[in-house]
Amino acid sequence: MIRKILLSKWTKVAVFTACLVPFGVLVWRATQGELTANPIEFVEHWTGDWTMRFLIITLCITPVRKLLKIPELIRFRRMLGLFAFFYVCLHFSSWVGLDRFFNLHDMWADVEKRKFITVGFAGFLLLIPLALTSTKGWIRRLGGKRWQLLHRAIYLAAIAGVIHYAWLVKSDEHKPLQYAAMVGVLLLWRIVVWARKRWQQQPAARSISAKEPTTAETA
Amino acid sequence: MSEKKGSELTYSDITPKGAFASRRNFLFGMAATGAAVGGWKYLPRWFSGPGKGSVPHPLSGVAKWPYDATDKVTPEGDVTTYNNFYEFGTDKSDPSQNAKNFQTSPWEVSVEGEVKKPLKLSMDDIMKIAPLEERIYRHRCVEAWSIVVPWIGYSFSHLIQKAEPTPKAKYVAFQSYYDTRQMPLGPQAGIAFPYVEGLRMDEAMNPLTLLCVGMYGETLPNQDGAPVRMVIPWKYGFKSIKSLVKIRFVKDMPPTTWNIEASNEYGFYANVNPNVDHPRWSQAKERRLGEFFRRPTLMFNGYADQVASMYAGMDLRKNF
Numbered sequence: 001m002i003r004k005i006l007l008s009k010w011t012k013v014a015v016f017t018a019c020l021v022p023f024g025v026l027v028w029r030a031t032q033g034e035l036t037a038n039p040i041e042f043v044e045h046w047t048g049d050w051t052m053r054f055l056i057i058t059l060c061i062t063p064v065r066k067l068l069k070i071p072e073l074i075r076f077r078r079m080l081g082l083f084a085f086f087y088v089c090l091h092f093s094s095w096v097g098l099d100r101f102f103n104l105h106d107m108w109a110d111v112e113k114r115k116f117i118t119v120g121f122a123g124f125l126l127l128i129p130l131a132l133t134s135t136k137g138w139i140r141r142l143g144g145k146r147w148q149l150l151h152r153a154i155y156l157a158a159i160a161g162v163i164h165y166a167w168l169v170k171s172d173e174h175k176p177l178q179y180a181a182m183v184g185v186l187l188l189w190r191i192v193v194w195a196r197k198r199w200q201q202q203p204a205a206r207s208i209s210a211k212e213p214t215t216a217e218t219a
Numbered sequence: 220m221s222e223k224k225g226s227e228l229t230y231s232d233i234t235p236k237g238a239f240a241s242r243r244n245f246l247f248g249m250a251a252t253g254a255a256v257g258g259w260k261y262l263p264r265w266f267s268g269p270g271k272g273s274v275p276h277p278l279s280g281v282a283k284w285p286y287d288a289t290d291k292v293t294p295e296g297d298v299t300t301y302n303n304f305y306e307f308g309t310d311k312s313d314p315s316q317n318a319k320n321f322q323t324s325p326w327e328v329s330v331e332g333e334v335k336k337p338l339k340l341s342m343d344d345i346m347k348i349a350p351l352e353e354r355i356y357r358h359r360c361v362e363a364w365s366i367v368v369p370w371i372g373y374s375f376s377h378l379i380q381k382a383e384p385t386p387k388a389k390y391v392a393f394q395s396y397y398d399t400r401q402m403p404l405g406p407q408a409g410i411a412f413p414y415v416e417g418l419r420m421d422e423a424m425n426p427l428t429l430l431c432v433g434m435y436g437e438t439l440p441n442q443d444g445a446p447v448r449m450v451i452p453w454k455y456g457f458k459s460i461k462s463l464v465k466i467r468f469v470k471d472m473p474p475t476t477w478n479i480e481a482s483n484e485y486g487f488y489a490n491v492n493p494n495v496d497h498p499r500w501s502q503a504k505e506r507r508l509g510e511f512f513r514r515p516t517l518m519f520n521g522y523a524d525q526v527a528s529m530y531a532g533m534d535l536r537k538n539f
Contacts, residue, residue, distance in 0.1 A: 036312060037297035037508045038364060101512060106501075114499055167499065170362075171409035171480055172309035 006072035015076055019083040022050045023090070040098045047091035052165065052179050054084035055158045059186040066193075078134050081154065085131040092124050116167035123160030126153045155190075158183045270319025273445060275437035278351060281371055287355035288521070290507075293366040295435045297508045302442045303360065304461055305408035306397060313404070318441035321401055323462070326446050330378070332467040333388035338381065342446050346432065348381060349373035353436075354429060359491045359520045361455035361477075363513075365505045370450050371433030374426045384420070384468045391423045392416075392473035393449060394465035410480050416460040417473035417487065418451065421529050427452055427522060431459075453522040455489045486539040490530065491520035495539050 005011055026046055029035055035042045058080040065073040100107045110117045130151055132138070139147045162183055166176035304314035307321075328345065330338040338344075351371050359365045379391075397413035399405055405412050422428060429450040432438060439445040444461025451458050457477050467473075477485035484498055493503045493516040504513035519526050530538075 037301035038311070038506065040506065040511075041364075098511075106504075109501065113496075114501075116499060170309075171305070172407065173409060174309075174407060 002070070003072055006070065006075065012075065012079070016079060019054070019079070022046070022087070040094070043094045044091065044099060047087050047094055048165070051084055051087040051091050052158075052161050054080060054087055055154065055161060056179065056182050056186065058084055058154065059158060059183070063186060063189045082131060082134060085127050088124055088127055116164050119160050119167065120164035123157045123164060126157040126160065130154060130157075155187055158187075272319050272321040272441055273323040275433075275440050275445075277437050278371055278433045281351045281353050281433075281436070284352045284354040288357050288367055290355075290357060290367040291509075292355060292369055293508050298366055298368055298434070299440050299442060301366075301508065303362075303456065304442055304444070305410060306395070306402040306405045306412060306414070306462075307442065308404045309408055314442035315440075317404060321441040321445070323441065323446040326464075328447060328464055328466065330382045330466045332392070332469050333385045334468050335383035335385060336381070342432075345378075345430070345447055348430075349377035351432070356427075356429070356450060356452040357517075357520050358450070358452065358456055358459070359505060359516065361457055361485065361489070361497060361502075363497075363500060363502060363505050363516075365507050365516075367507075368434055369436075370429055370431045371436075372429045372431035372450070375428045375430045375449065376424045376426060378430055378466070379424060382466075382468070387470050388468035389420055390469050390471065390473055391418050391420065392465075392467040392469050393418075393460045393463060394467070395460055396462040396464045410476055412476075413464075414460060414476045415473065416449070416458055416475050418458075419472075419529075422451070422526075425526060425529070427525055453491055453519040453526045455485075455491060457485065458489050488530075488535075488538050490526075490535065490539075491516060492518060492535055492539065494518075495536055 026043065030039070030043075058077060061073050061077040061080065065071055096102060096107065100110075111121050112118070130153055133142065133147065133150060142150065162176060162180045165179060166173060169176060300315045301311045302314040303311070304318065307314040307317040324342070326342050328338075328340045330340065340348075350373065352373055353369050353371050355367060355369045357365060358368055393416045395412070395414035397405060402412075418428065429452075431444075431448050431450045432446065434440075434443060439448065444459075444463075447463050448461045449459050449463060458475075472487060475485075475487055477489075478487055491502075496502050502516055505516045506513050517523075
């Protein structure tokens with residue numbers, strides 16, 4: 001039953017629509033003049049928060065589908081990842097277009113000097129190749145293994161996002177720490193899986209070459 | 220470990236069913252906990268009413284001050300909903316919500332230390348020390364945003380004269396009210412309370428240094444530091460301590476909250492200075508609330524004529 005729902009094309013439409021809700025709420029609040037006394041900062045924080053949330057949701061897909069044995073969830077991973085990219089683009093362009101108003105000199109000075117902006121910018125750059133190579137064609141062109149290696153850059157981007165946030169706040173680290181904990185658990189799970197697999201393969205590796213996963217779906 | 224290859228053993232295949240089920244519960248538990256943690260903070264807000272705390276009332280007999288900033292005054296609604304008052308939460312919108320139940324009556328301010336006349340002042344006493352003036356000041360936060368506020372109060376020097384400090388008094392130390400029953404979010408703020416601040420004696424005596432009891436024609440709203448606060452317009456906002464309960468005249472430079480927290484980022488002087496950046500962001504420009512473009516930050520927040528002489532010969536890079 002769950003599987004049938006997950007495989008339905010309407011579910012994909014529903015998930016897509018749900019992913020647009022934060023954007024819709026932001027636009028709605030803008031039309032209602034409810035972006036607080038500092039609207040530019042509000043837009044930056046809103047889109048930054050949702051970037052982190054979508055990165056975390058994307059990173060949840062593999063553990064959840066393995067632990068709960070719902071392989072169908074893979075259908076949504078690309079979409080969720082692209083939504084993380086969508087929100088980071090909004091976040092970046094609100095900094096460029098609203099906060100700094102295309103003042104290249106100011107922006108470059110920030111990227112160079114302020115480490116929280118440097119880290120955030122690096123995280124953003126890391127996500128660009130992932131968005132560009134998210135299509136089936138690119139999986140084929142790169143080969144599953146290389147594609148998968150490239151797309152592990154999302155781990156670094158998520159870590160960069162957490163550091164970017166933690167270095168921004170003045171003293172209350174609760175929210176950055178919540179994100180750090182979630183990213184930490186999701187990455188730790190991958191490390192444990194990887195370590196256990198290696199450990200299990202060790203004896204076999206002496207006789208025959210270890211079978212590495214080749215499908216792009218196991219990142 | 221692809222599920223598509225039937226021949227390959229997957230990780231979960233070798234996991235006992237019982238362990239698997241409990242893991243599933245664990246995952247759902249995690250999700251529920253996550254939702255609870257994320258939502259608990261906002262729940263009370265959905266049900267919050269007008270609040271049981273003190274509310275502002277109009278102040279009469281307020282004289283006009285002749286040296287007002289000519290900048291456009293920031294809308295009151297911005298100044299009452301965009302606050303740094305970490306005792307009531309660290310989001311800008313937190314204090315306006317969470318200070319609703321803040322009771323500021325009765326109130327007592329203790330004036331003590333190196334003084335001939337230690338004082339215990341009620342709000343009635345404070346209101347009578349000198350005639351109230353409305354003064355429009357620029358207010359620049361260390362976070363690079365700024366507002367323009369019509370404060371009501373009088374020069375702090377009037378209170379100093381009343382207390383008669385001894386020659387030993389070289390600094391004034393200030394302390395905010397702190398009570399976790401009234402400020403339950405205080406322990407989460409990441410900084411130590413009660414909030415403390417300080418000024419050098421000549422800074423405290425400067426006529427611009429304001430003992431403030433109101434704004435926009437009324438007594439102070441709770442989130443803006445009711446019932447009495449300091450306003451020091453040429454310094455970053457965190458120097459302008461809120462909800463003042465103790466004024467102590469001392470020999471040595473007193474500890475100050477943000478300096479204790481991060482001494483490389485927040486100095487004792489904290490004079491507004493576009494040429495000395497915060498380690499994590501530039502101080503050259505600021506966003507005036509309500510304006511789209513950042514505007515250049517002025518030396519001493521535009522009050523150089525009145526205050527620069529106090530710092531003559533000091534290296535402002537070192538004494539930031």
